[in-house]
Amino acid sequence: MKLIRDGATGLKTLPAFPVVLVTVGQNILTAAACSFYSFEPPSVMIGIKPARYSFELICKLEEFGINIPTADQLSLTEYCGTVSGRNVNKFEEADITPMESIKIQSSLIRECPVNLECKVVSTIDWEGSHRWFIGRIECAHIAEDYSRDQALMFWLGQYRKVGEVLHGKQRIDF
Numbered sequence: 001m002k003l004i005r006d007g008a009t010g011l012k013t014l015p016a017f018p019v020v021l022v023t024v025g026q027n028i029l030t031a032a033a034c035s036f037y038s039f040e041p042p043s044v045m046i047g048i049k050p051a052r053y054s055f056e057l058i059c060k061l062e063e064f065g066i067n068i069p070t071a072d073q074l075s076l077t078e079y080c081g082t083v084s085g086r087n088v089n090k091f092e093e094a095d096i097t098p099m100e101s102i103k104i105q106s107s108l109i110r111e112c113p114v115n116l117e118c119k120v121v122s123t124i125d126w127e128g129s130h131r132w133f134i135g136r137i138e139c140a141h142i143a144e145d146y147s148r149d150q151a152l153m154f155w156l157g158q159y160r161k162v163g164e165v166l167h168g169k170q171r172i173d174f
């Protein structure tokens with residue numbers, strides 16, 4: 001075992017995170033800083049850097065959509081994560097279909113098999129590179145044939161598929 005005093009090296013040992021397409025208003029941002037927050041109320045959190053156009057929008061609208069892309073939608077995911085909505089309309093440029101939400105004003109992405117409508121209930125803004133927006137899931141649209149195995153993961157420049165299930169019988173209090 002080596003003692004590493006540099007926290008950044010420690011951070012890099014984490015496995016990949018799920019990648020999502022966050023919709024706010026009529027814009028889309030790719031985010032790998034996405035995590036479970038709570039079972040009750042069902043909530044997630046996303047980390048967004050202040051420089052992003054989506055940051056301005058989420059601060060104003062206090063809501064967001066989480067659209068889960070499949071591994072087949074890697075090029076769409078890469079596109080939404082490399083151009084800014086300040087300069088282009090990503091729905092039009094990527095030729096994807098805005099879908100109306102039920103509980104929020106922001107558009108969702110019809111081509112994604114899962115869309116979660118979230119309202120911002122709190123933020124975490126402690127010194128870090130990202131501000132974390134905690135969103136309560138108000139409702140979900142889920143394709144009948146959706147499986148979590150289709151999702152896409154990302155960390156340190158690498159995209160990955162979800163791995164195999166090793167053990168899944170026992171319920172663990174998480």
Ligand SMILES: Cc1cc2nc3c(=O)[nH]c(=O)nc-3n(C[C@H](O)[C@H](O)[C@H](O)COP(=O)(O)O)c2cc1C
Nearest residue numbers: 030031032033048049052053054081082083084085
């Ligand atoms: C795979 C991937 C993951 C990303 N994850 C995040 C993230 O978690 N938070 C963030 O602020 N930006 C993230 N980005 C960068 C933004 O998606 C990117 O800067 C985007 O162009 C911002 O769009 P906007 O200016 O329209 O909001 C990621 C990009 C990629 C390709």
